[in-house]
Amino acid sequence: MNAPLITSTYEHELQYAYSRIERRGILFNESALAELRTRIAERSSEILKDISTAWNIDAYMGARAKRAAKNAPPSLNVASTQKLMEFLRNAGIKLPKIPPTKAQKDRGMSEHRESVNELALRKIYAATSLPEIKLLLELRELKTISSRYVEATLVDSVYLSNYDVAGTKTGRRSAREIIFGYGGNAQNWPKHSELGEKYRACAIARPGMIFVNVDQKGAEEWPVNALARNESALAEQRAGVNRHRKLAAFIFMKNVEDILKSSIEYYLGKKSRHANNYGMQPPRMSDSLAAEGYAVSVEKCAEILRRVHEYDPSVRNVFHAYVQKCISENGRMLRTPLGRERLFFGFRQNSPNYDLWNDAYSWIPQSVVGDNTGLSVRELEIGRFANALRATGAYILGDSHDSVLFECPANAESVHKVLLLAAEAFNRDIIFDSGITINIPIEADIGYSLGALKTLPDGATLEQVCEKLSSCERT
């Protein structure tokens, strides 16, 4: 067994490193943010007007100062869960029963309940295709982006985030607003929506600086394949094969060349691999896809998962079996190759333990990747590479589990040096019980705003960095 790298000393050192990192924050273009704020308000008003017209009501959101006029149409606060549920029921719309969220489960709730949360609305839309429901979903998105991100309190135009090394069971950092009410969670800024892109575009590098985002490539797939003892999968990863395309081609019985990265098949290939890795059952997978706007039936999900298992039986037969054996036979303890330990309370012999297995399957891969990031951050901020990083003028701004964001002087030499230092910091042999060793490679993007990052070639040379740098648009 390797000497554990994940110790109390490590986590304290990492928390100390983050106490320095979190003072920096991410600069925002406040005029772009103000424009976005205005656009959100205008679009929200448009939506409320459209809903009011379609449903012949006076739709509004939030508190209302004035009472409606005597002959006004009935009003509906679409932000009120109870009022909206009542309205939809009266309109003859069947409300779906939604499983409890993780936070609700932690509070002891286990029943599925009628809801009008985002997942519920997506299911209603899938069942009815009512345009008003789609508008409600868009309104929710606007409200979420507005309240969590756009309206976050900046300090001198800087978005701050407080990182907590003890915030998750996997050892990933969690992030939230600074205790004095500034900033928010910089780890989960919206990414894949148009609005999310617009928001990220407001985050800009400081004058003379550029963002460098370093990402672990194929992150969690590495420990999953190592635990599944799938040498051919690991070989494909090392060779840079696009495994999601290959899986998608198998699932949907198409040629690999016909699977485009932008296609629904590619997306489903990626999601179903993830679902299979972590033991997700078809109903949960259907809900998860619905939450991202894709209506895929439970039956279809079951078929997809069956195909995924057929393609790669080692995930369930080897990886999951290993986890089950550790927990049921080895004192309910899982231990990652980096030395993080977790005792799984609640394991009950002769019971299905579904929730526990879902948690357990994801724990080692997520921990390995999160700790690989954490160990690298520690080395770069206060450890072996700290002086070298400081000498470039660059510094870390934060992490998002499998990636680290730097701000670096906007010249090719500094960017190239940061890439080399990051590669060194992430260069770590991770040896599993099976004897399989992985070393997760990194890839990097650069850009002057977080909405306009450009990918560098793997192992980019100084010339390649120079070329990419010159193609980046300053904001």
Next chain:
Amino acid sequence: MLSTGSAEYKFWVVVDKPDERDWAAGEICSGSVKYELSKWGLPFKRYTTPIRGDETPEAFLEKARKHEPAVILALGESTLRKLCPQVSSGTKGTNSALDKWAGSLLVSPLLQHPHYVVPTYDVPELWANWAERDLAVSIDVARACEEFAWYSVHSTLKPLPAREFITNHTHAELLEELRALRNAALISVDIETIRTTKSTKIFKDHPGCIYTYGFAASPLRGISFAVNDFTVEELIPIYKELAYLFAHVPQVGQNYFNFDAKFIQAAGFRMCLEKCFDTRIRHHILWPSLGHSLQFMTRQYTREPYYKDEGKGFMPRNEKLKHRLKRYNALDCCATLEIYIEQERELQERGIA
């Protein structure tokens, strides 16, 4: 008689009342409950009895007063509330008392002899929440058994930790205390903050400011002072002493990095965070699945009964409540240091220090 074992035994397991299976079986905690209890490591010589059932609660009390059990393991919220009515005040919800007092070493005002009542959840509840079952057995039941083991050897109960809290220093005394802390290898630190009331406009926007500072260099002695215990002129040398401590002496706190340190730095102090420890971080390494609150860790690592309610209801103009807050602040420091010491032993044993 549904009770099992002899009432003369000094370890009692008490439930509120029998269920249908118990009546059918003719014994309390029968069938699968009996099997479950057999796995808890309880003393072989134990008396298991209901408060009510085939006997009245008065008869139960009479029996307890006669036989004077040293340790009573109380299963369930109702049992706890009946034996220790003092824990019931102001609590709402199904398990609100147990959620606070589980594992605490309590004393029933209904019994006059020396004893401890150790409450925990009853078996059906633990079956419904299997993760809690492990905690109840390894913390609460284990504590009851340890107390009884001590009693069996010494014929007397082990006293609760006797801690000293100094909260009414003169100016000179406080300066002397703070100067003495310069020599400590590690000091436990805790702050209490004060905010405007919820009805004010600025409540949402203003996070509050530091009101009391607490320190402990030993788990058995803590000090605390409030910023308005002294004049502004008197605070200057006090703050100079604090500045030295925060900048040079290693500190330990609970959620120290993300709460106390933020306020202390905002107050203008420089801190040697690279030398500081956080019992929450240590607990996260040791027991990532568990909650990391000071309340939970106090239950897990110390013999200090639940005390977190003492920090509530503070009003700055009420001297009695202010004194209570300072005492609570000092106790937090002592409990945190005790937890740190226990965690150190665990970390070393597991090789993850």
